[in-house]
Amino acid sequence: MRLHQAAFGYQGRPVVTDVDLSVRRGEVVAVLGPNGSGKTTLVKGLLGLSEHLSGEVSVLGTPLARLRDRTRVGYVPQRHTLTGGVRATVLEVVLTGLLSSRPWWRPLGRDALTPALAALDTVGLADRARFDVETLSGGQQRRVLIARALVARPEVLVMDEPTAGVDRTSQQVLAGVLRRLGEAGTTMVVVTHELSALRGVVDRIVEVDSGHLTYDGTPEGYAVHQAELARAAGRGPAAPDGRHTRTGETGGAR
Numbered sequence: 365m366r367l368h369q370a371a372f373g374y375q376g377r378p379v380v381t382d383v384d385l386s387v388r389r390g391e392v393v394a395v396l397g398p399n400g401s402g403k404t405t406l407v408k409g410l411l412g413l414s415e416h417l418s419g420e421v422s423v424l425g426t427p428l429a430r431l432r433d434r435t436r437v438g439y440v441p442q443r444h445t446l447t448g449g450v451r452a453t454v455l456e457v458v459l460t461g462l463l464s465s466r467p468w469w470r471p472l473g474r475d476a477l478t479p480a481l482a483a484l485d486t487v488g489l490a491d492r493a494r495f496d497v498e499t500l501s502g503g504q505q506r507r508v509l510i511a512r513a514l515v516a517r518p519e520v521l522v523m524d525e526p527t528a529g530v531d532r533t534s535q536q537v538l539a540g541v542l543r544r545l546g547e548a549g550t551t552m553v554v555v556t557h558e559l560s561a562l563r564g565v566v567d568r569i570v571e572v573d574s575g576h577l578t579y580d581g582t583p584e585g586y587a588v589h590q591a592e593l594a595r596a597a598g599r600g601p602a603a604p605d606g607r608h609t610r611t612g613e614t615g616g617a618r
């Protein structure tokens with residue numbers, strides 16, 4: 365995945381600009397940054413779901429506009445649960461992940477069950493296949509959505525806050541799922557506020573602030589970057605006695 369001077373936004377108005385980024389195959393990248401900084405807009409840009417306004421974007425070696433087989437890139441959207449809609453079983457929801465990869469004249473047959481059950485097994489929910497999704501917890505529903513994204517066997521998986529709003533146990537299960545996917549060579553771009561939940565899974569961190577990339581490097585380097593920011597923020601104007609006052613806090617990963 366390569367972005368050069370890319371800008372994304374909505375209705376012609378840029379939200380993120382000057383993005384230079386390349387993600388290697390098999391890499392697991394966490395996208396961090398304050399609320400409203402443009403993380404979702406950036407990752408939606410990789411899927412053609414926000415407007416690509418300028419610069420170059422290529423995904424899996426193909427310019428985004430010419431990427432025909434969109435099932436090669438899977439997506440787990442933000443703040444999405446499965447309650448309140450049409451009643452469906454867990455298996456049925458996962459099967460919908462295969463619909464876009466088939467022409468309309470080839471309906472899903474029994475052969476679709478094997479990948480769907482395998483995807484549910486990956487997220488640890490094989491025993492819930494016949495359950496109504498509404499009976500699952502929020503964390504389990506997030507895992508169903510990951511299974512739905514996995515069933516078409518995407519080469520790249522983009523996830524927007526997969527661990528948000530789920531309890532610690534579900535967070536740990538989700539982190540394990542991401543670790544296994546990473547080990548299997550799936551390229552992942554994961555927007556998160558909970559870096560600690562993904563420790564050991566993430567190879568690289570990209571920070572977005574006010575629509576710009578403000579960090580791109582290793583998790584270890586990010587800790588140094590944050591410490592430097594905190595030091596800079598603490599170095600306020602000199603107090604009358606010559607000491608420095610603290611002027612502010614920095615945001616960042618929790």
Ligand SMILES: Nc1ncnc2c1ncn2[C@@H]1O[C@H](COP(=O)(O)OP(=O)(O)OP(=O)(O)O)[C@@H](O)[C@H]1O
Pocket residue numbers: 374379397398399400401402403404405406
């Ligand atoms: N569909 C849209 N149309 C117009 N503007 C939008 C749309 N979606 C988001 N924005 C604007 O883009 C800016 C960045 O939003 P975005 O959702 O990308 O931030 P974020 O970093 O993902 O935030 P959060 O951490 O809260 O999810 C915000 O000012 C938001 O209002």
